[in-house]
Amino acid sequence: xxxxxxxxxxxxxxxxxxxxxxxxxxxxxxxxxxxxxxxxxxxxxxxxxxxxxxxxxxxxxxxxxxxxxxxxxxxxxxxxxxxxxxxxxxxxxxxxxxxxxxxxxxxxxxxxxxxxxxxxxxxxxxxxxxxxxxxxxxxxxxxxxxxxxxxxxxxxxxxxxxxxxxxxxxxxxxxxxxxxxxxxxxxxxxxxxxxxxxxxxxxxxxxxxxxxxxxxxxxxxxxxxxxxxxxxxxxxxxxxxxxxxxxxxxxxxxxxxxxxxxxxx
Amino acid sequence: xxxxxxxxxxxxxxxxxxxxxxxxxxxxxxxxxxxxxxxxxxxxxxxxxxxxxxxxxxxxxxxxxxxxxxxxxxxxxxxxxxxxxxxxxxxxxxxxxxxxxxxxxxxxxxxxxxxxxxxxxxxxxxxxxxxxxxxxxxxxxxxxxxxxxxxxxxxxxxxxxxxxxxxxxxxxxxxxxxxxxxxxxxxxxxxxxxxxxxxxxxxxxxxxxxxxxxxxxxxxxxxxxxxxxxxxxxxxxxxxxxxxxxxxxxxxxxxxxxxxxxxxxxxxxxxxxxxxxxxxxxxxxxxxxxxxxxxxxxxxxxxx
Numbered sequence: 001x002x003x004x005x006x007x008x009x010x011x012x013x014x015x016x017x018x019x020x021x022x023x024x025x026x027x028x029x030x031x032x033x034x035x036x037x038x039x040x041x042x043x044x045x046x047x048x049x050x051x052x053x054x055x056x057x058x059x060x061x062x063x064x065x066x067x068x069x070x071x072x073x074x075x076x077x078x079x080x081x082x083x084x085x086x087x088x089x090x091x092x093x094x095x096x097x098x099x100x101x102x103x104x105x106x107x108x109x110x111x112x113x114x115x116x117x118x119x120x121x122x123x124x125x126x127x128x129x130x131x132x133x134x135x136x137x138x139x140x141x142x143x144x145x146x147x148x149x150x151x152x153x154x155x156x157x158x159x160x161x162x163x164x165x166x167x168x169x170x171x172x173x174x175x176x177x178x179x180x181x182x183x184x185x186x187x188x189x190x191x192x193x194x195x196x197x198x199x200x201x202x203x204x205x206x207x208x209x210x211x212x213x214x215x216x217x218x219x220x221x222x223x224x225x226x227x228x229x230x231x232x233x234x235x236x237x238x239x240x241x242x243x244x245x246x247x248x249x250x251x252x253x254x255x256x257x258x259x260x261x262x263x264x265x
Numbered sequence: 266x267x268x269x270x271x272x273x274x275x276x277x278x279x280x281x282x283x284x285x286x287x288x289x290x291x292x293x294x295x296x297x298x299x300x301x302x303x304x305x306x307x308x309x310x311x312x313x314x315x316x317x318x319x320x321x322x323x324x325x326x327x328x329x330x331x332x333x334x335x336x337x338x339x340x341x342x343x344x345x346x347x348x349x350x351x352x353x354x355x356x357x358x359x360x361x362x363x364x365x366x367x368x369x370x371x372x373x374x375x376x377x378x379x380x381x382x383x384x385x386x387x388x389x390x391x392x393x394x395x396x397x398x399x400x401x402x403x404x405x406x407x408x409x410x411x412x413x414x415x416x417x418x419x420x421x422x423x424x425x426x427x428x429x430x431x432x433x434x435x436x437x438x439x440x441x442x443x444x445x446x447x448x449x450x451x452x453x454x455x456x457x458x459x460x461x462x463x464x465x466x467x468x469x470x471x472x473x474x475x476x477x478x479x480x481x482x483x484x485x486x487x488x489x490x491x492x493x494x495x496x497x498x499x500x501x502x503x504x505x506x507x508x509x510x511x512x513x514x515x516x517x518x519x520x521x522x523x524x525x526x527x528x529x530x531x532x533x534x535x536x537x538x539x540x541x542x543x544x545x546x547x548x549x550x551x552x553x554x555x556x557x558x559x560x561x562x563x564x565x566x567x568x569x
Contacts, residue, residue, distance in 0.1 A: 003366070003367065003369055004367040004368075006366075007366035007367040010366070011367075014355075014359070015354055015355060018354035018355070019354065081349070081350040082347065082348055082349045082350060083346070083350070083352075085312065085317045085344070086344055086346050086349060086404075086407070088315070088316065088317055089316070089317065089339060089344040090339060090364075090367050091337075091339040091340050092336070092367075262319045263309075263312070263317070263319075264317050264318070265312070265346075
């Protein structure tokens with residue numbers, strides 16, 4: 001990455017840490033996470049083991065929201081404020097601008113997630129802290145995947161209001177209604193959809209991938225089968241491939257969208 | 266950089282021609298102004314020069330050599346977009362710091378630039394608290410930060426108060442005297458006229474006229490308006506003077522109260538002075554009004 005890209009990366013990071021919405025949701029996440037930690041600490045041993053899964057549930061709801069809020073104005077916001085042209089008048093490629101925006105905002109997100117999990121760790125005992133520590137990596141991947149998705153929505157939108165609406169819809173669809181949709185599909189198809197396809201559909205959603213991955217991390221690889229759910233996470237290589245796909249494809253698509261535009265600003 | 270030329274710039278967007286075979290150029294120490302009604306293609310032409318719009322056709326030269334709109338070119342250009350709205354969470358100083366980092370300009374340039382655009386006292390304030398004019402001046406600061414060879418200003422007078430205008434005139438004058446180039450688009454013709462060297466009039470994506478304001482005045486052929494103040498409107502010699510003038514010129518001669526108004530071509534002004542001199546004591550004062558740049562502009566656009 002060149003000088004302009006590096007400067008933009010830090011600029012993005014600095015600016016995002018001043019965004020009040022990002023700060024509010026991050027503080028909320030930290031408060032709720034520390035609440036989960038405190039609850040686990042004071043509970044019986046069996047209940048205490050639920051602190052990790054509880055935090056996974058919390059993170060799978062809030063981290064995508066923080067990520068989408070962080071990224072929805074990345075491109076379209078600049079265009080609407082007439083600063084995209086100014087940015088692209090610097091000696092930098094359009095793809096590099098997209099990449100720098102993604103990385104700068106990813107850094108801000110990493111701090112928000114770190115604060116949340118860190119707050120939970122501070123209020124947990126040692127054993128729980130180790131469990132929570134293992135959460136950081138996958139939670140960051142979840143956040144980065146939604147950040148990349150938000151960036152793509154931002155690059156594809158013509159107005160910031162549209163992008164804001166689209167990320168809310170994306171959040172509801174992927175975080176809340178996706179699993180219900182799959183269940184509905186199973187009912188409607190009357191079992192015509194194979195278990196393998198159900199697994200693929202679950203893993204195709206980063207929120208689903210994250211939940212399955214973390215549930216398996218907490219309760220072993222057969223936890224879903226034990227619960228009567230046919231979905232099963234692929235091996236480590238498969239999981240990495242899925243995460244890399246979720247991180248790179250939307251960013252590349254955003255760069256391509258911006259690069260092929262005849263009139264960019 | 267001593268000069269640049271953009272020739273045959275053509276841009277179509279959604280089957281509509283936005284720019285059609287437009288050619289412009291700049292020379293060291295000179296300021297070029299693009300004028301035209303909304304939709305004339307001024308901003309699009311500027312964006313072509315910044316690599317923000319991909320033309321269907323354009324030949325581009327720097328110092329007489331073929332050149333591309335690449336990063337090397339962008340390093341030499343400073344840009345003030347129209348109605349720019351910077352992030353309100355940052356201070357003016359922080360914003361300039363980002364652009365200084367991006368352009369490889371030392372930190373010491375920031376207070377200097379803030380001073381040049383009259384924002385030294387507001388540098389540590391968040392942009393949220395800036396007035397429209399202050400934001401525009403900050404944008405100007407961003408544009409001049411790296412002392413670019415070519416300063417591109419899109420509607421720079423918009424939102425500027427008198428203090429802001431003074432800053433703008435100072436910057437343009439500095440750029441011209443330092444042998445650099447300025448390219449600006451504006452609606453405020455009269456305001457900018459004295460600060461620029463060449464005017465390029467665009468209409469519907471085509472160049473209607475190019476030249477200095479004097480050249481455009483001549484080519485427009487608009488009459489000068491002469492006002493003769495009469496010593497005594499009841500004096501019969503005043504009526505005679507009016508008759509003589511009416512016979513002498515094809516232009517308009519009209520009595521307006523205690524004055525005579527005559528519209529004559531620029532070349533006839535001297536002759537008119539001689540004529541009225543033949544009526545001593547009748548005329549007490551003469552006022553010559555050159556056609557305004559706005560009227561020339563309207564004439565050019567109307568004829569195009």
